[in-house]
Amino acid sequence: MNKIKSFIYLDDYKMYSISSQIFEGMTEYIIQSSKQRTEEKTKQKGEIFSGQVLADIIEKQKDETEKKFLHDYSYTLFENELLKNNRVLVGNKDNLEDVINAIPKYNFIKITSRIAFNDTKQIEDVIDKFNELGFALTYITQKSSIEEQSNTMMEQSKDISDRNKRSNVQRLIKNNLSTNQIKELAKQNNLQLEPDYLKSLKLILNYGYNSQFEVQMPFSANDKYYLFSSVLKRDKLKESELNIIKKHGRLSEKEFTIFGILTQVNEQKQDLELYRDRSDDNNNNMKEAVINLIFHLTNVESTFTGKLNYEYIIDPIAIYQEI
Secondary structure, three states, rough: OOOOEEEEEHHHHHHHHHHHHOOOOOOOOOOOOOOOOOOOOOOOOOOOHHHHHHHHHHHHHHHHHHHHHHHHHHHHHHHHHHHHHEEEEEEEOOOHHHHHHHHHHHEEEEEEEEOOOEEEHHHHHHOOOOOOOOHHHHHHHHHHHHHHHHHHHHHHHHHOOHHHHHHHHHHHHHHHHHHHHHHHHHHOOOOOOHHHHHHHHHHHHHHHOOEEEOOOOOOOOOOOOEEEEEEEEEHHHOOOHHHHHHHHEEEEOOOEEEEEEEEOOOOOOOOOOOOOOOOOOOOOOHHHHHHHHHHHHHHHHHHHHOOOEEEEEEEEEEEEEEE
């Protein structure tokens, strides 16, 4: 009996594309399933045909819901067929060494363990408002202490005999000193950074990762570290990124399964014969210039987004919990 799958991600387009080849032309709907359509027509006052339009909307929404259920059921058939034909490398923490050794023999992989969610778009948003968040966090946590200091200084200012001078000092304490205190405390706790530094950091992060949403599955065995990574399409998530992270945590407590296609499995190496620096060739050919640009761009990208030597990249089709 198959376990129940609770999906957080399903790339139905990719699944059906492969399924059409496995099942010799299987279309978006399962051939064996019988689809019953219930027409709901609502009579209402208003313009002519307005009730029919509402009925069509209800019918379409029902149809879309049924399609989503069929996607999930289709996936079970899809995965079972590939497993039956021994085309999938199945792995977990108990057989990790065998999995690593067998990777070159397989294209499909089904790997199960705890996963970490890495939403670089959310990180960019935090960087964009880092100083504001740092100020707010410091204010909330240090509010009582700062108010106590301000009150003490206000009491001390009463000893100033000159009324105008006393008034100016109290105004400065009330309007400026508390704000400066908060900023200084935030800076001491590394919650205030130079604006130019934050701007540069955000630019590099955006260029390197382009707001991607990534799932990572780390393993450790026999003093070796392995990492399986997948970049997800946000529109294929079953619910919002924030909901997923809120429910499961940035590092999940429960195990998830990633099912997909292995795309990068070898150590990162540059083919110098194909993409070498041709700047010394004294060649003004445009194609040479483009190849030279690719060489330098590849080196820049590998600095902060290149595949790690112990990392394996999976093009994901589905991510789910088995319950």
